Amino acid sequence: MALVKKNSTLKEYFEDAWKAGIVLKSASTDVFQNLALEDWIHEHIDVQQRSALLMWRNSSAVVIGRHQNPWQECNLNLMRSMGIPLARRRSGGGTVFHDLGNINLTFFTSKKKYDRHRNLRVVTGALKDLRPDLDVSATDRFDIVLNGVYKISGTAAKLGRTAAYHHCTLLCSSDRSLLSSVLQTNCKGIKSNATPSVPSPVKNLQDEDPSLDPSAIMGAMASRYCAEFGFDSPVITVDPSVEQLMPGIQKMAADLQAWEWVYGRTPKFSICTSFMAEGANIGLDMDIKNGIVEKCAMDIPHHWLPPEVGKELCSALMGIRFCPSEVAAVVAALMRTASRAPDLAKKTQSLYENVVAVM
Ligand SMILES: Nc1ncnc2c1ncn2[C@@H]1O[C@H](COP(=O)(O)OC(=O)CCCC[C@@H]2CCSS2)[C@@H](O)[C@H]1O
Incomplete structure (x- = not known):
């Protein structure tokens, strides 16, 4: 050699x-x-x-x-x-x-x-x-x-x-x-x-x-x-x-x-799945282009979480990288700014954990 x-x-x-x-x-x-x-x-x-x-x-x-x-x-x-x-x-x-x-x-x-x-x-x-x-x-x-x-x-x-x-x-x-x-x-x-x-x-x-x-x-x-x-x-x-x-x-x-x-060179894809969060069945629909969340929709039973809370989470996820650290940062910021009743905070946290599980 x-x-x-x-x-x-x-x-x-x-x-x-x-x-x-x-x-x-x-x-x-x-x-x-x-x-x-x-x-x-x-x-x-x-x-x-x-x-x-x-x-x-x-x-x-x-x-x-x-x-x-x-x-x-x-x-x-x-x-x-x-x-x-x-x-x-x-x-x-x-x-x-x-x-x-x-x-x-x-x-x-x-x-x-x-x-x-x-x-x-x-x-x-x-x-x-x-x-x-x-x-x-x-x-x-x-x-x-x-x-x-x-x-x-x-x-x-x-x-x-x-x-x-x-x-x-x-x-x-x-x-x-x-x-x-x-x-x-x-x-x-x-x-x-x-x-x-x-x-x-x-x-x-x-x-x-x-x-x-x-x-x-x-x-x-x-x-x-x-x-x-x-x-x-x-x-x-x-x-x-x-x-x-x-x-x-x-x-x-x-x-x-x-x-x-x-990650960013991944051809555009979508995720259509559902998961159980705190006893509720949640539907998740996302489009990811260049690794960035381009569309995010969650189907959340209204009796479980007020629709505006789900919408707020989805719009916070738009435009971020499809990766756990970015989602964590977005969710932490949401939790800080919105005054959350403990019950809502727990549900938001559970939604977050389930979203991260697919990343
Ligand atoms: N190291 C290694 N060697 C051989 N086969 C493997 C290996 N790792 C996984 N596999 C098997 O191959 C398939 C994927 O097969 P598939 O035919 O889809 O892909 C390949 O083979 C790609 C080879 C790339 C070689 C490059 C050379 C230098 S950098 S990488 C995977 O699902 C396993 O079943």
Whole structure:
């Protein structure tokens, strides 16, 4: 393993030293830094005459596709309570769970040389180099399955004008029970045209063979990649938190982490649901555009709460971000300004808790 020389940017280093191709490994396990590293390479490195493989792992995170709805795809309540970040990537496709037991592989090429079959052959070939009798194969939707059934890898891609990347996951030893809990929505009654994920039964490679650990797999992957693409490269470790190496990368990471990108890019959707609050059945109807509440109506029995109180709450929710902290701030302000009888305050609080439960 080698580190990029001090005082040279990755671009200079890459383009001077590595004529045919390069194998990189990220030193970071931060999902936003690593997605920014992909973006940076895609935008700055000339891949017309060379190719690159980037290997990276993240600490626990959920990664949605560019055109997806996070409220529809994952359990945001659980993720918030466990401190698991949500990221929206630049490529399309469905939602996956990452942790240190999952390897991500990004294949950078010119658009002309973009070839997912070839890349997945590198992945399955490397696994077979480690364990020849492993039954792994690529499907026609570019998943890789183990024993013909269990998904161990999912694929997505980004095609630019002249350059492209194809990236995929590889489940070695991920927390499968956390994977399935976080990929289950806590939000009922969503109507949306966002890209839905395609859930599959998953397995870890280590369930099949405990010797298949992430570092052995990454070593085999690097060798196979070099053999397939016809060059020889050591694995170069790059640290995306070092701005001097990749000028502009911190801004890219900040953009990927911004609420406006992660949540605000969700295609317009609506929520039509009902819940029980303090013994009353309440209907909730909301439209959310760019992550902002555009319409809010509650169907509240009049004997339970005076209509003006419900209307006041709905109009306070209009125009705010569809997220618990903003709703909490709005409700706290309402409680402070309006003098509430204890009974009304309790009911407003219960409405608030139920609204937050769908966020
Ligand atoms: N880490 C991981 N690997 C493989 N399969 C997974 C994983 N996490 C969840 N899943 C399963 O795939 C479906 C979603 O499948 P679906 O086909 O909808 O989406 C994908 O596969 C997208 C792959 C994106 C790969 C990128 C590479 C670098 S950043 S993320 C989910 O419901 C689970 O059943």
